[in-house]
Amino acid sequence: MEISILCFGITKEILGSFIVAKSIESDLSLAELMQDLKSQYPALNELPSIQIAINEEYQSPDYIIKSGDELVLIPPVSGG
Amino acid sequence: MKEYIQIKITTEPLNLAECQQFVEDDSVGGIVHFVGTVRNNTKGNTVKYLDFEAYEPMAVKEMTKIGEEAILKFNVHKVAIHHRIGKLEIGEIPVIIAVSSAHRIAAFQACQYAIDTLKQTVPIWKKEFFEDGEVWVSATP
Numbered sequence: 129m130e131i132s133i134l135c136f137g138i139t140k141e142i143l144g145s146f147i148v149a150k151s152i153e154s155d156l157s158l159a160e161l162m163q164d165l166k167s168q169y170p171a172l173n174e175l176p177s178i179q180i181a182i183n184e185e186y187q188s189p190d191y192i193i194k195s196g197d198e199l200v201l202i203p204p205v206s207g208g
Numbered sequence: 209m210k211e212y213i214q215i216k217i218t219t220e221p222l223n224l225a226e227c228q229q230f231v232e233d234d235s236v237g238g239i240v241h242f243v244g245t246v247r248n249n250t251k252g253n254t255v256k257y258l259d260f261e262a263y264e265p266m267a268v269k270e271m272t273k274i275g276e277e278a279i280l281k282f283n284v285h286k287v288a289i290h291h292r293i294g295k296l297e298i299g300e301i302p303v304i305i306a307v308s309s310a311h312r313i314a315a316f317q318a319c320q321y322a323i324d325t326l327k328q329t330v331p332i333w334k335k336e337f338f339e340d341g342e343v344w345v346s347a348t349p
Contacts, residue, residue, distance in 0.1 A: 134263070136261060137335075138344040176348075181263070181331065184263075184266040202263070205327070205329065205331055206334045206346040206347075207262070207331075207333070207334065208303045
């Protein structure tokens with residue numbers, strides 16, 4: 129399955145682009161995708177926290193990624 | 209509940225009077241504003257300016273949730289949360305929160321809850337620019 133991941137803040141610099149395309153196996157969980165990304169981009173391991181939002185909502189690590197989901201990397205936020 | 213909450217993300221300068229106007233009501237006994245400003249230093253380093261970016265649709269959703277929670281938890285009347293993005297100079301205003309309430313204590317508490325939660329959950333990021341470099345805030349241990 130082909131997915132694209134949007135990257136904000138420092139993750140845009142770590143992954144090198146705002147939109148990153150990736151092929152994943154079907155039935156992959158968010159936790160498994162995060163493991164993949166962390167081995168592909170080791171600098172992600174150095175962040176105090178990192179989450180993936182699905183369709184504009186925070187999701188739990190066991191969420192199974194579906195075709196058409198909007199995936200967004202959320203490094204530690206710092207608004208205000 | 210939506211008519212009691214005003215959320216705004218903009219690249220234009222924020223307007224305190226607009227926030228005030230939204231939360232005003234004859235039934236309230238007080239209005240609390242929190243106005244965030246860009247500080248000229250962080251951990252002893254001189255800051256030149258900040259640059260904010262947002263994942264806007266989700267930021268609006270999360271800010272709306274904060275407004276709803278503030279009203280439910282503290283029984284306040286109205287909440288406005290405005291956040292500016294883009295490049296901000298020292299002294300400029302990245303965020304305003306306005307809360308109106310029948311009684312002052314609830315307004316103070318709801319306003320503090322709103323800014324504290326915004327800083328934890330809303331997908332907005334700021335980069336600090338120094339004389340000799342730049343850093344994404346909160347992204348390093």
